[in-house]
Amino acid sequence: MSDITLYSFTLSGNSHKIRHFLSILGLDYESKLLDVHQKEHKSTEFMALNPLGQVPVLIDNDVVICDSNAILVYLAEQYDKTGRWYPTGAKLRAEIQKFLSMSAGEVLNGPNLYRGIKHIGKPGDLESTYDRTINFFTYLNNFLSDKRYLAAEEPTIADIALYTYPKLAVKAGVSLSDFPFISAWFERIESGKYFVAEPEK
Numbered sequence: 438m439s440d441i442t443l444y445s446f447t448l449s450g451n452s453h454k455i456r457h458f459l460s461i462l463g464l465d466y467e468s469k470l471l472d473v474h475q476k477e478h479k480s481t482e483f484m485a486l487n488p489l490g491q492v493p494v495l496i497d498n499d500v501v502i503c504d505s506n507a508i509l510v511y512l513a514e515q516y517d518k519t520g521r522w523y524p525t526g527a528k529l530r531a532e533i534q535k536f537l538s539m540s541a542g543e544v545l546n547g548p549n550l551y552r553g554i555k556h557i558g559k560p561g562d563l564e565s566t567y568d569r570t571i572n573f574f575t576y577l578n579n580f581l582s583d584k585r586y587l588a589a590e591e592p593t594i595a596d597i598a599l600y601t602y603p604k605l606a607v608k609a610g611v612s613l614s615d616f617p618f619i620s621a622w623f624e625r626i627e628s629g630k631y632f633v634a635e636p637e638k
Protein backbone atom coordinates (compact mmCIF):
# COMPACT_ATOMS: atom_id res chain seq x y z
CA MET A 438 0.00 0.00 0.00
CA SER A 439 1.32 3.45 -0.77
CA ASP A 440 0.13 6.94 0.02
CA ILE A 441 1.94 8.89 -2.64
CA THR A 442 1.42 12.39 -4.02
CA LEU A 443 3.29 13.71 -7.06
CA TYR A 444 3.58 17.44 -7.74
CA SER A 445 4.34 18.15 -11.37
CA PHE A 446 3.67 20.30 -14.46
CA THR A 447 1.99 18.81 -17.53
CA LEU A 448 4.99 19.61 -19.76
CA SER A 449 7.72 18.73 -17.26
CA GLY A 450 10.01 16.06 -18.65
CA ASN A 451 11.52 15.41 -15.22
CA SER A 452 8.01 14.76 -13.92
CA HIS A 453 7.30 12.43 -16.83
CA LYS A 454 10.16 10.18 -15.66
CA ILE A 455 8.36 9.75 -12.34
CA ARG A 456 4.92 9.14 -13.89
CA HIS A 457 6.51 6.50 -16.09
CA PHE A 458 8.22 4.75 -13.18
CA LEU A 459 5.15 4.91 -10.91
CA SER A 460 3.23 3.18 -13.71
CA ILE A 461 5.90 0.49 -14.05
CA LEU A 462 5.82 -0.14 -10.30
CA GLY A 463 2.01 -0.24 -10.35
CA LEU A 464 1.74 2.41 -7.64
CA ASP A 465 -1.40 4.51 -7.24
CA TYR A 466 -0.78 8.14 -6.48
CA GLU A 467 -2.47 11.48 -6.26
CA SER A 468 -1.39 13.83 -9.04
CA LYS A 469 -1.12 17.51 -8.14
CA LEU A 470 -0.58 19.46 -11.35
CA LEU A 471 0.78 22.94 -10.68
CA ASP A 472 0.01 25.83 -13.01
CA VAL A 473 3.38 27.12 -14.17
CA HIS A 474 1.87 30.32 -15.63
CA GLN A 475 0.28 31.13 -12.27
CA LYS A 476 3.69 30.39 -10.68
CA GLU A 477 2.13 27.88 -8.31
CA HIS A 478 5.59 26.29 -7.97
CA LYS A 479 6.78 29.50 -6.28
CA SER A 480 3.91 29.64 -3.77
CA THR A 481 4.74 29.62 -0.06
CA GLU A 482 3.09 26.21 0.33
CA PHE A 483 5.07 24.60 -2.45
CA MET A 484 8.37 26.30 -1.55
CA ALA A 485 7.98 24.74 1.90
CA LEU A 486 8.21 21.36 0.17
CA ASN A 487 10.98 22.32 -2.25
CA PRO A 488 12.73 25.62 -1.54
CA LEU A 489 14.09 25.51 -5.12
CA GLY A 490 10.51 25.87 -6.38
CA GLN A 491 10.90 23.01 -8.85
CA VAL A 492 8.94 19.92 -9.76
CA PRO A 493 8.85 16.96 -9.50
CA VAL A 494 8.30 16.55 -5.80
CA LEU A 495 7.08 13.25 -4.41
CA ILE A 496 5.51 12.80 -1.01
CA ASP A 497 5.18 9.33 0.43
CA ASN A 498 3.48 9.53 3.82
CA ASP A 499 5.90 11.75 5.77
CA VAL A 500 8.79 11.45 3.30
CA VAL A 501 9.33 14.36 0.89
CA ILE A 502 11.70 13.81 -2.03
CA CYS A 503 12.73 16.49 -4.54
CA ASP A 504 14.69 15.86 -7.77
CA SER A 505 13.74 13.29 -10.39
CA ASN A 506 16.85 11.14 -9.96
CA ALA A 507 16.46 11.07 -6.18
CA ILE A 508 12.81 10.10 -6.60
CA LEU A 509 13.66 7.27 -9.02
CA VAL A 510 16.21 5.90 -6.54
CA TYR A 511 13.75 6.23 -3.65
CA LEU A 512 10.91 4.49 -5.49
CA ALA A 513 13.15 1.66 -6.67
CA GLU A 514 14.59 1.07 -3.20
CA GLN A 515 11.23 1.37 -1.48
CA TYR A 516 8.85 -0.39 -3.87
CA ASP A 517 10.61 -2.50 -6.51
CA LYS A 518 10.38 -5.96 -5.01
CA THR A 519 12.13 -7.50 -8.03
CA GLY A 520 15.26 -5.40 -7.49
CA ARG A 521 15.74 -5.22 -11.25
CA TRP A 522 15.20 -1.49 -11.70
CA TYR A 523 18.09 -0.49 -9.42
CA PRO A 524 20.21 -3.61 -9.22
CA THR A 525 22.97 -3.88 -6.68
CA GLY A 526 26.68 -4.38 -7.32
CA ALA A 527 29.39 -1.75 -7.39
CA LYS A 528 29.90 -1.74 -11.15
CA LEU A 529 26.19 -1.80 -12.00
CA ARG A 530 25.37 0.96 -9.55
CA ALA A 531 28.24 3.06 -10.90
CA GLU A 532 27.02 2.54 -14.45
CA ILE A 533 23.48 3.55 -13.48
CA GLN A 534 24.79 6.58 -11.62
CA LYS A 535 26.73 7.64 -14.73
CA PHE A 536 23.47 7.93 -16.66
CA LEU A 537 21.59 9.62 -13.82
CA SER A 538 24.38 12.20 -13.75
CA MET A 539 24.27 12.57 -17.53
CA SER A 540 20.53 13.22 -17.38
CA ALA A 541 21.29 16.20 -15.12
CA GLY A 542 24.35 17.27 -17.15
CA GLU A 543 24.81 16.56 -20.85
CA VAL A 544 21.11 15.87 -21.41
CA LEU A 545 20.01 18.94 -19.46
CA ASN A 546 22.30 21.22 -21.44
CA GLY A 547 21.68 19.51 -24.79
CA PRO A 548 18.38 17.78 -25.62
CA ASN A 549 16.45 19.29 -22.70
CA LEU A 550 17.45 22.86 -23.53
CA TYR A 551 16.95 22.35 -27.27
CA ARG A 552 13.36 21.28 -26.65
CA GLY A 553 12.96 24.06 -24.07
CA ILE A 554 14.04 26.76 -26.55
CA LYS A 555 11.97 25.33 -29.41
CA HIS A 556 8.80 24.38 -27.58
CA ILE A 557 8.47 26.16 -24.28
CA GLY A 558 10.08 29.52 -24.86
CA LYS A 559 13.22 29.09 -22.76
CA PRO A 560 16.02 31.54 -23.50
CA GLY A 561 19.20 30.14 -25.03
CA ASP A 562 21.26 29.78 -28.17
CA LEU A 563 19.54 27.23 -30.40
CA GLU A 564 22.57 26.57 -32.62
CA SER A 565 25.04 25.70 -29.86
CA THR A 566 22.35 23.72 -28.05
CA TYR A 567 21.67 21.77 -31.23
CA ASP A 568 25.41 20.99 -31.52
CA ARG A 569 25.48 19.76 -27.93
CA THR A 570 22.43 17.61 -28.63
CA ILE A 571 24.07 16.05 -31.68
CA ASN A 572 27.29 15.41 -29.71
CA PHE A 573 25.27 13.64 -27.04
CA PHE A 574 23.22 11.68 -29.58
CA THR A 575 26.46 10.57 -31.27
CA TYR A 576 27.78 9.32 -27.94
CA LEU A 577 24.51 7.59 -27.04
CA ASN A 578 24.10 5.98 -30.45
CA ASN A 579 27.62 4.51 -30.29
CA PHE A 580 27.07 3.38 -26.72
CA LEU A 581 23.86 1.56 -27.66
CA SER A 582 25.29 -0.05 -30.81
CA ASP A 583 25.81 -3.38 -29.02
CA LYS A 584 23.32 -3.02 -26.15
CA ARG A 585 19.59 -3.28 -25.64
CA TYR A 586 19.52 -1.05 -22.55
CA LEU A 587 21.91 1.41 -20.92
CA ALA A 588 23.23 -0.32 -17.83
CA ALA A 589 22.08 -3.95 -17.86
CA GLU A 590 20.44 -6.62 -20.01
CA GLU A 591 17.05 -5.39 -18.81
CA PRO A 592 15.89 -1.79 -18.35
CA THR A 593 16.84 0.04 -15.15
CA ILE A 594 16.16 3.50 -13.75
CA ALA A 595 19.02 4.68 -15.98
CA ASP A 596 16.77 4.10 -19.01
CA ILE A 597 13.83 5.82 -17.33
CA ALA A 598 15.97 8.86 -16.44
CA LEU A 599 17.59 9.21 -19.84
CA TYR A 600 14.68 8.52 -22.19
CA THR A 601 12.46 11.57 -21.78
CA TYR A 602 14.48 14.58 -22.95
CA PRO A 603 16.17 12.96 -25.97
CA LYS A 604 12.68 11.88 -27.07
CA LEU A 605 11.34 15.41 -26.54
CA ALA A 606 14.28 16.82 -28.55
CA VAL A 607 13.27 14.55 -31.43
CA LYS A 608 9.70 15.84 -31.13
CA ALA A 609 11.20 19.34 -31.28
CA GLY A 610 12.88 18.57 -34.60
CA VAL A 611 16.18 16.70 -34.08
CA SER A 612 16.35 13.94 -36.69
CA LEU A 613 17.14 10.38 -35.69
CA SER A 614 18.17 9.37 -39.23
CA ASP A 615 21.85 9.13 -38.23
CA PHE A 616 21.05 7.48 -34.91
CA PRO A 617 19.43 4.08 -35.54
CA PHE A 618 20.50 2.60 -32.19
CA ILE A 619 18.79 5.40 -30.28
CA SER A 620 15.71 4.83 -32.38
CA ALA A 621 15.71 1.11 -31.57
CA TRP A 622 16.23 1.85 -27.85
CA PHE A 623 13.28 4.30 -27.89
CA GLU A 624 11.14 1.56 -29.43
CA ARG A 625 12.18 -0.96 -26.78
CA ILE A 626 11.26 1.46 -23.99
CA GLU A 627 8.00 2.48 -25.65
CA SER A 628 6.96 -1.16 -26.07
CA GLY A 629 7.17 -1.67 -22.29
CA LYS A 630 3.81 -2.81 -20.92
CA TYR A 631 3.55 0.09 -18.48
CA PHE A 632 5.08 2.79 -20.65
CA VAL A 633 3.63 6.26 -20.14
CA ALA A 634 4.07 8.63 -23.07
CA GLU A 635 6.21 11.73 -22.65
CA PRO A 636 4.57 15.19 -22.79
CA GLU A 637 3.05 16.06 -26.16
CA LYS A 638 5.82 18.59 -26.92
Ligand SMILES: N[C@@H](CCC(=O)N[C@@H](CS)C(=O)NCC(=O)O)C(=O)O
Pocket residue numbers: 446449450451452478490491492493503504505506541
Ligand atom coordinates in the same frame (compact mmCIF):
# COMPACT_ATOMS: atom_id res chain seq x y z
N1 LIG B 1 17.26 18.43 -10.85
C1 LIG B 1 15.84 18.57 -10.88
C2 LIG B 1 15.46 19.66 -11.87
C3 LIG B 1 14.00 19.98 -11.76
C4 LIG B 1 13.55 21.02 -12.75
O1 LIG B 1 14.35 21.73 -13.38
N2 LIG B 1 12.24 21.13 -12.87
C5 LIG B 1 11.65 22.09 -13.77
C6 LIG B 1 10.51 21.42 -14.56
S1 LIG B 1 11.10 20.05 -15.51
C7 LIG B 1 11.05 23.21 -12.96
O2 LIG B 1 10.43 22.97 -11.95
N3 LIG B 1 11.26 24.45 -13.40
C8 LIG B 1 10.72 25.61 -12.75
C9 LIG B 1 11.77 26.46 -12.13
O3 LIG B 1 12.95 26.06 -12.07
O4 LIG B 1 11.40 27.54 -11.71
C10 LIG B 1 15.19 17.23 -11.25
O5 LIG B 1 15.84 16.39 -11.89
O6 LIG B 1 14.05 17.00 -10.86
